Amino acid sequence: MPSLQPGEKASRTTTITDDMIRAFAALAGDSNPVHLDDAYAATTRFGRRIAHGMIAAGLISAVLANDLPGPGTVYLSQSLQFKAPVYPGDTITTTIEVKSVRPDKPIAMLATICKNQEGVVVLEGEAVVLVSRS
Secondary structure, eight states, X not given: OOOOOTTOEEEEEEEOOHHHHHHHHHHXXXXXXXXXXXXXXXXXXXXXXXXXXXXXXXXXXXXXXXXXXXXXXEEEEEEEEEOSOOOTTOXXXXXXXXXXXXXXXXXXXXXXXXXOTTSOEEEEEEEEEEOOOO
């Protein structure tokens, strides 16, 4: 098992594009017009289209799988608190921080947070993962 230490962090930054939003809508079958229709979205509290919240959540998975803990990591649970909307064109930085590692099993608890280009927290939560032994 990789040697994880509390306080270790990893981050990735991604710009949310219209193509990403439309691909996610097609993949998930979520065609909510707040995500896809400019005219409809203009009438909502957001004033314009927003990205699906689960796109930001998916960015957490990318950091877990590729950076920390890395390849072979498997989700056991994830809590999500959506704090602010993500708009097309926003640049989201996703950060994972190791909170604790079980001494008896390859299981880690991680803080998960996504912030936009202005430093506003758009999503936060906690993940519990099974860490690969390879």
